[in-house]
Amino acid sequence: MDGLEIRHQRDLPARPGRHAPWPAWLEVGTPARTAVEQIGVDALWTHQVVAADALMAGRHVVLTTGTASGKSLAYLLPAATAVVGAGRADDDAVRWRRRPATSLYLAPTKALAHDQARVCAELAVPGWRVATVDGDTDPADRQWARDHAHHVLTNPDLLHASLLPNHTRWASFLRSLQFVVVDESHRYRGVFGAQVAAVLRRLRRIAAHYRADPAFAVLSATSAEPIATAAALTGIAADDLTLVDDDGSVRGAVRISLARSDLAPETAAAELMATRVRAGEQVLTFVPSRRLAEEVARSAETSVSAGPAGAEPGSVLAYRAGYLANDRRLIERGLADGTVRGVAATNALELGVDLAGLDTVVLCGYPGSRAAFWQQAGRAGRRGAAADVVLIARANPLDAYLLDHPAVLFDQPVETAVLDPASPSVLGPQLAAAAQELPLRPGDERWFGPGTWALVARLTERGLLRRRPDGWFWTVPQRAVDRISLRNTEAHTIDIVEEPTGRVLGTVGLDAADLVVHPGAVYLHQGDSYLCDDDGWDVEAGEVIVRAARPGYLTQPVVDAEVSPGSPHRERTLGTGRLAYGSARVSSRVTGFLRRDELTGRVWDTTPLDRPERVLSTAATILTVTAEAATPRAGSPRAGTLGAPSPAERSELSRPRFDAGIHALEHLITGVLPAIVANDRYDIGSHSWIEDTGAAAIAVFDRRPGSGFAAGGYDRAEAWLTAARERIEECSCGNGCPACILAAGCGSSRALDKGTARRLLATLVPNSADPGRAGAPGDTGSR
Numbered sequence: 172m173d174g175l176e177i178r179h180q181r182d183l184p185a186r187p188g189r190h191a192p193w194p195a196w197l198e199v200g201t202p203a204r205t206a207v208e209q210i211g212v213d214a215l216w217t218h219q220v221v222a223a224d225a226l227m228a229g230r231h232v233v234l235t236t237g238t239a240s241g242k243s244l245a246y247l248l249p250a251a252t253a254v255v256g257a258g259r260a261d262d263d264a265v266r267w268r269r270r271p272a273t274s275l276y277l278a279p280t281k282a283l284a285h286d287q288a289r290v291c292a293e294l295a296v297p298g299w300r301v302a303t304v305d306g307d308t309d310p311a312d313r314q315w316a317r318d319h320a321h322h323v324l325t326n327p328d329l330l331h332a333s334l335l336p337n338h339t340r341w342a343s344f345l346r347s348l349q350f351v352v353v354d355e356s357h358r359y360r361g362v363f364g365a366q367v368a369a370v371l372r373r374l375r376r377i378a379a380h381y382r383a384d385p386a387f388a389v390l391s392a393t394s395a396e397p398i399a400t401a402a403a404l405t406g407i408a409a410d411d412l413t414l415v416d417d418d419g420s421v422r423g424a425v426r427i428s429l430a431r432s433d434l435a436p437e438t439a440a441a442e443l444m445a446t447r448v449r450a451g452e453q454v455l456t457f458v459p460s461r462r463l464a465e466e467v468a469r470s471a472e473t474s475v476s477a478g479p480a481g482a483e484p485g486s487v488l489a490y491r492a493g494y495l496a497n498d499r500r501l502i503e504r505g506l507a508d509g510t511v512r513g514v515a516a517t518n519a520l521e522l523g524v525d526l527a528g529l530d531t532v533v534l535c536g537y538p539g540s541r542a543a544f545w546q547q548a549g550r551a552g553r554r555g556a557a558a559d560v561v562l563i564a565r566a567n568p569l570d571a572y573l574l575d576h577p578a579v580l581f582d583q584p585v586e587t588a589v590l591d592p593a594s595p596s597v598l599g600p601q602l603a604a605a606a607q608e609l610p611l612r613p614g615d616e617r618w619f620g621p622g623t624w625a626l627v628a629r630l631t632e633r634g635l636l637r638r639r640p641d642g643w644f645w646t647v648p649q650r651a652v653d654r655i656s657l658r659n660t661e662a663h664t665i666d667i668v669e670e671p672t673g674r675v676l677g678t679v680g681l682d683a684a685d686l687v688v689h690p691g692a693v694y695l696h697q698g699d700s701y702l703c704d705d706d707g708w709d710v711e712a713g714e715v716i717v718r719a720a721r722p723g724y725l726t727q728p729v730v731d732a733e734v735s736p737g738s739p740h741r742e743r744t745l746g747t748g749r750l751a752y753g754s755a756r757v758s759s760r761v762t763g764f765l766r767r768d769e770l771t772g773r774v775w776d777t778t779p780l781d782r783p784e785r786v787l788s789t790a791a792t793i794l795t796v797t798a799e800a801a802t803p804r805a806g807s808p809r810a811g812t813l814g815a816p817s818p819a820e821r822s823e824l825s826r827p828r829f830d831a832g833i834h835a836l837e838h839l840i841t842g843v844l845p846a847i848v849a850n851d852r853y854d855i856g857s858h859s860w861i862e863d864t865g866a867a868a869i870a871v872f873d874r875r876p877g878s879g880f881a882a883g884g885y886d887r888a889e890a891w892l893t894a895a896r897e898r899i900e901e902c903s904c905g906n907g908c909p910a911c912i913l914a915a916g917c918g919s920s921r922a923l924d925k926g927t928a929r930r931l932l933a934t935l936v937p938n939s940a941d942p943g944r945a946g947a948p949g950d951t952g953s954r
């Protein structure tokens with residue numbers, strides 16, 4: 172296929188759709204039934220009916236069917252029917268002087284809430300009033316939503332910072348609250364997930380205060396443990412959640428190919444897209460950065476216009492963050508009416524709900540999680556026609572591992588969303604916010620869990636709460652919610668501001684600021700590069716100034732780090748090594764940076780910096796191995812598949828070699844961790860060193876305290892290190908390559924030794940319980 176080496180193919184057969192009879196409450200002539208028929212739906216899929224019926228009966232539902240399976244109707248029909256029923260809207264309300272049923276829809280981003288609002292507008296149930304409320308909504312519209320809307324679409328940020336703190340103004344809405352929809356719930360993971368979990372608990376508590384008992388609809392991609400995840404997110408007992416996961420929707424056949432190319436992956440992707448577009452197909456290509464979206468689109472477009480078919484210009488477009496909603500709509504409409512033939516989109520981009528039904532979807536690199544992979548792959552497939560999904564691997568340990576172990580991708584469930592709602596660093600401030608909404612009283616632990624009162628005592632000691640006869644009150648003049656950032660746990664964040672536009676490109680925590688935007692750093696943002704001003708560093712003002720630049724080099728901080736483990740919460744042996752999980756203090760200081768050639772990676776020079784020491788108190792998983800255990804001996808089973816050790820290997824490992832091995836191992840295991848735990852590369856940090864005892868240690872820690880990824884690694888260490896072992900044994904390079912032990916982000920001058928890393932792994936996970944090739948998860952039961 173077009174210069175690609177296809178390593179694996181998997182065919183997903185076409186699936187006929189299964190319909191179910193209309194629910195009794197949706198009889199012919201009811202407004203919701205008429206509305207849904209008018210958008211061309213003449214029968215509902217089985218899962219839509221099962222979920223809608225359960226919600227209508229007041230049960231909590233977890234709905235995990237595929238992309239484009241029509242999850243929205245499953246809650247829109249009950250929500251609208253509860254209001255307009257058999258067509259006599261508001262009759263009861265008038266009689267009882269209260270609003271009819273209200274419903275609240277939560278999307279992880281504003282853009283998704285707006286997409287969903289469009290779905291509601293198309294459905295257009297007469298008499299059912301829908302409003303979108305977010306940070307951009309003007310006060311008059313917000314007030315209308317508060318006082319008159321039946322269905323409010325928003326995001327957790329607004330719920331947290333505005334709706335709940337002002338709940339008295341939302342009282343009539345909350346009193347009638349019958350449904351809460353949590354869409355794309357797999358996106359709530361790590362610290363953000365823990366924060367949203369606390370916000371949903373606050374919502375349930377406030378709703379109960381207004382005597383409402385809303386049914387929750389939790390919508391997510393298929394996941395390993397959908398019920399447990401939804402229970403952790405909402406605080407609703409697992410027994411009270413109804414799982415609907417039997418997808419009744421029709422699906423065309425899809426062929427998924429895993430491929431590699433000798434060309435750069437983006438070049439191969441652009442060529443494939445051009446070929447397919449010339450053949451008359453519609454193609455969507457996912458790339459890792461904004462710059463690549465532009466480049467791939469441009470290159471494919473050039474190739475298409477030059478080709479024999481001579482497609483009209485403008486038929487291949489980039490679709491990326493920063494585009495306004497209108498531009499995105501135009502692209503989506505162009506795809507729908509056929510004028511747009513190809514789109515290159517960034518991985519991280521929120522695609523509109525309508526963007527589906529493509530002939531070919533190309534993934535330029537693995538998007539980092541199975542959840543994201545299936546979401547993107549789900550954009551392929553027209554009714555009744557075959558479609559293609561092609562993943563082109565990039566040169567990193569994770570992509571390389573998946574090419575060798577396609578079963579990990581195809582046959583394992585989507586990653587469990589890791590979140591820890593009990594994390595004190597999250598729950599403490601959230602309890603303060605809850606106390607400001609309504610004083611905390613005995614019994615409130617049913618919302619916030621058994622850790623509640625210990626944290627309340629701490630907040631009281633610190634003078635933030637005061638105990639009175641009727642509960643614990645917030646005593647400080649400021650709003651408690653303003654001390655919480657849902658999407659970032661660091662109290663002090665710094666804005667990265669582009670000059671001369673003044674646009675805020677992003678924010679970064681104080682400790683990470685030294686790493687990514689130190690004076691003189693080249694800052695990469697969605698594929699564009701910027702140079703940090705030497706004198707634009709103004710931590711006091713909370714901002715760093717950067718300017719668009721392409722200086723021909725990249726920078727890499729040189730970090731002097733130290734990890735001091737606290738006493739471990741959990742500990743066990745792992746082969747010849749030891750594994751511990753617990754709190755840790757990570758202190759780091761940026762002492763300078765390297766300039767590396769943008770193309771070759773060669774180091775140009777080193778510039779010293781004098782940055783203060785930063786301390787991060789977080790959780791870490793620490794792996795300890797001794798040189799002795801790692802030294803192969805003649806006849807020792809530890810030599811494993813490696814054959815008889817050479818005389819050189821038989822002697823004790825030299826300290827430099829041991830250090831180089833442990834350093835290589837550090838890179839390798841952090842590189843493959845996302846195959847096991849759904850983290851992004853930046854969620855975790857790592858450090859390795861040799862202790863005074865001569866043993867070596869690798870610490871893998873959460874960069875954001877409370878995110879739970881280090882714990883996930885501890886729990887699934889066998890699967891994790893087995894994946895690492897397989898990756899290094901299967902890598903055909905000589906002394907190491909980016910697909911095994913070389914890490915682009917490493918600024919250390921320490922050596923790397925692939926052979927020693929490989930031997931170390933063989934002593935840690937001697938029996939390869941292959942989770943990939945066997946086709947069965949080898950790691951079940953650990954989480």
Ligand SMILES: [Zn+2]
Pocket residue numbers: 902903904905907908909910911912
């Ligand atoms: Zn390699």
Ligand SMILES: [Zn+2]
Pocket residue numbers: 834838914917918919
């Ligand atoms: Zn390194």
